[in-house]
Amino acid sequence: MVNIRRLQQTGGKSGSSFLIILPKDWVVRQKLSKGDPVVVAEREDGCLIIDPRLPKAGERKTTTAQMEQNLRWEITSRYLLGFDEIHIVSKEPITNEQREDLMRIIKRFVALEVTEEDDYQIVLRCLIDPATLPVNTAMRRMHLITSRMIHDSMAAYFTGAKEMANEVVQRDEEIDRLFFLIVREIRSAIQYPRMSELMNITPVEALDFRLAAQYIERIADLAVDIARKVDVPIDTSLKKKIEPIVEKVTNMFTDAFNNLFKFNSKKVRSVIEAERDLISETGKLRQHIVATPNGQPQTQVLVVDSLLRMGEAAKDIVDLALPQS
Numbered sequence: 001m002v003n004i005r006r007l008q009q010t011g012g013k014s015g016s017s018f019l020i021i022l023p024k025d026w027v028v029r030q031k032l033s034k035g036d037p038v039v040v041a042e043r044e045d046g047c048l049i050i051d052p053r054l055p056k057a058g059e060r061k062t063t064t065a066q067m068e069q070n071l072r073w074e075i076t077s078r079y080l081l082g083f084d085e086i087h088i089v090s091k092e093p094i095t096n097e098q099r100e101d102l103m104r105i106i107k108r109f110v111a112l113e114v115t116e117e118d119d120y121q122i123v124l125r126c127l128i129d130p131a132t133l134p135v136n137t138a139m140r141r142m143h144l145i146t147s148r149m150i151h152d153s154m155a156a157y158f159t160g161a162k163e164m165a166n167e168v169v170q171r172d173e174e175i176d177r178l179f180f181l182i183v184r185e186i187r188s189a190i191q192y193p194r195m196s197e198l199m200n201i202t203p204v205e206a207l208d209f210r211l212a213a214q215y216i217e218r219i220a221d222l223a224v225d226i227a228r229k230v231d232v233p234i235d236t237s238l239k240k241k242i243e244p245i246v247e248k249v250t251n252m253f254t255d256a257f258n259n260l261f262k263f264n265s266k267k268v269r270s271v272i273e274a275e276r277d278l279i280s281e282t283g284k285l286r287q288h289i290v291a292t293p294n295g296q297p298q299t300q301v302l303v304v305d306s307l308l309r310m311g312e313a314a315k316d317i318v319d320l321a322l323p324q325s
C-alpha cells in the first residue's frame with residue numbers, strides 16, 4: 001500500500017528541520033510508541049528506509065524445531081533464514097541414532113555447532129560473524145575451489161585417475177557449505193540494511209551474488225558429473241581436441257567471476273564471444289566423436305556437453321556484471 005505524505009517545516013519558512021507524519025496503522029503494527037527509536041537509512045538511489053528492526057539486527061535470533069519432523073529440511077530452512085540459535089526438541093529421549101543423524105546434517109553448514117544438549121533437547125548455534133567471513137570472501141573461495149574441481153575432474157578423466165575423481169566429488173560438499181553460507185548472509189543483508197552496511201554490499205550486489213553463487217554451484221556440479229564418468233584413460237588424439245575447450249571454459253569462468261568485483265567491458269565481450277565459439281567447437285567435437293567412436297562415445301559426448309554447460313553458466317555470470325558508474 002502506498003501512502004503519500006507531505007513534508008512539514010518547523011519554525012516557519014526559516015526553520016531548518018522537516019517533519020513527515022508516519023501512517024498510524026504502520027506504527028501500531030510495529031508496536032511503536034512515543035519515544036521509541038527507529039533508524040533512517042539512505043539507499044544508493046536516494047530513497048530513505050525507516051526500519052524499526054534495525055536496532056534489533058544484532059540480537060540473537062532463536063527458533064525451535066521438532067526432532068521428529070523432517071530434520072534436514074527444518075535445519076536447512078532455519079539456517080538460510082538467518083537464525084543464530086536452533087533448539088531441536090523431542091517429546092521422547094533423543095536416541096544415539098538421532099544424534100548421529102543430526103551431526104551428519106549440520107556438517108553441511110559453515111560454523112553450525114552443537115553447544116548444549118540433554119535427553120530432550122539439542123541446541124545448535126551458528127558461530128560465524130558476517131564480518132569475519134563476508135560474502136565477497138566466501139564467493140572468492142567458492143570460485144577457487146570450483147576452478148580446481150574443473151581442472152582435476154578433467155585431469156582424472158583424461159588419465160582414468162579414479163582416486164582424483166573421488167576427491168573432486170568429495171570437494172563438492174565444501175561448495176554446498178559455502179553456498180548455504182552465502183545465501184544466509186545475503187538474506188540477512190536484504191532483510192536488515194544495517195547488515196548490508198556491515199558486509200559492505202548493496203542490495204543490488206546481494207541479488208547478483210545470490211545468482212552468481214547458484215551458477216558457480218552449477219559449474220561445480222558439472223565438474224562432479226565429469227568426475228563420476230572417469231573410467232579408463234581416453235585416446236590421446238581425443239584428449240588434444242578436448243584440452244582447448246577446457247582452457248576456454250576455465251578462462252570464461254575466471255573472467256566472468258572477476259567482473260563481479262571489477263567491471264571490464266572488454267572481458268564481458270570476450271566471454272560473450274567465447275560462448276559463441278564454444279557452441280560451435282563443442283558441436284563439431286560431438287560430431288567427430290559420433291563419427292569416429294573410440295572407447296565410450298556416449299560418455300565422451302556427455303563430458304563435452306558438461307563443458308558446454310559450464311561455459312553457458314559462465315556467460316550467465318558475466319551477464320550480471322554492470323559498470324560501476
